[in-house]
Amino acid sequence: MTLCPTPAVHAPGSAHLLVCLISGWSKVSKNAAMVILDPDTAHPSLVVSENQRSVKWRGLWQDVPDNPERFDCETCVLGSEGFASGRHYWEVEVGGGRAWAVGVARESVRRKGWINFCPEEMIWAMDQCGSHYRARTFPDTLLSWTGSPGRIGVYLDYERGLVSFYHPGIEAPIYIFTSSFTGQLHPFFWVYSPITLCP
Template sequence: MSHKIKETKCSICLDYMKEPVNVECGHNFCRVCITNYCEAGGKGDYEPLCCPNYSASALGATPLMGVGFLQLELEPRLHSHVKALPRQCFNVADVTLDPDTAHPRLVLSEDGKSVRWEDTRQHVPDNPKRFDSSRCVLGLEGFSSGRHYWEVEVEDGGAWAVGVARESVRRKGRVNVNPEEGIWAVGQCGTQYLALTSPKIPLSLGERPRTIGIYLDCEEGRVAFFDADNEAPIFTFPPASVPGEKILPLLCLGRGSQFRLFWAWLCTSLSPSV
């Protein structure tokens, strides 16, 4: 990094280059500095140029792009790169679904990355972890610290909800999908998209989200949702909404619904712009 900073400074005035030019020896200087230096014959208030290929003429100097131009040229690219960082994010966290929590009408894939609704109830053990009335399933691994991001692909179908739940969420009987029950989620009911608060908040989305990004910040107690295909914000539960206990990914399905969980990262310093 220090080498790169030196390259942007003029070795004559020792400041950042203004109207930078490249001379035949390959070094860069401010146009005014190198011109004045050459006109003074290498004397005066300037430090001597320590270059064996130094030529006392700047007439053949090649103009370089100025700092202002470079900023205008590179800033949009940098912005795009930073926006893409959540998808290139640090250490991978393998998020899969827990079959022991799945409602009997929900069928998980062998790898635990997708779930679909079935009209016929599956013959599965009725253990304490399993939802017996609400058509929900939880993630196998939970989060109690750090910042986490994953994406869920939503197939065409009926009602659904995606979000997170505290580990102690009630599993038996009808569970209301809202923060009072320990669930923070967004979903679809018919043609309407909703933030599943109390009361529910209708969401105005420009288009049907096919892939929903979920960002969980355990330190701030915040969970945010956005359309992962176009990075459009969907809804954010404010800081301190999520309690300081282990939090699990949550999916709820209605008749004909299907989900596929296919990305998950552990983030240490970034959050999406929602």
């Protein structure tokens, strides 16, 4: 993974500055989407489960086709369904993993070569790298958030240009991206720690 420049620090409470733009978690979670993973996009070292609801990093490349949809450098996989309108919410079980990213990416996101996980690359995501949580802006934004999340909720409001992240059960978002979207957006995952999509 190619890292962005030295990250800025996200001041305590500043993630809440845009909270008036969206509903709290209890309302957001009612827009639940059934997300399944697209194995044709998965990096060769990733193993997607038979039901396409979980993925883990194997460390060894599998013998899979080098199709145009597949990430060949970054250990990423996309959700199979893209969204070009509406509101959608899904939760990801990250457990105690310390190397993952979740968010959304435009269908036209680059699949070949190293990429920055930034809106400029059409990726809106947050991650955990060791003990740090970051919003993948340019430069990265360090999040003043501690503890093991267990689950992360991702909320997309396409028309309003919002991607927000939640700790399920907590009303205030962890972080909110604002943008103007075109084309289909797919659930996005960068995987070194195993992740599972929740019911």
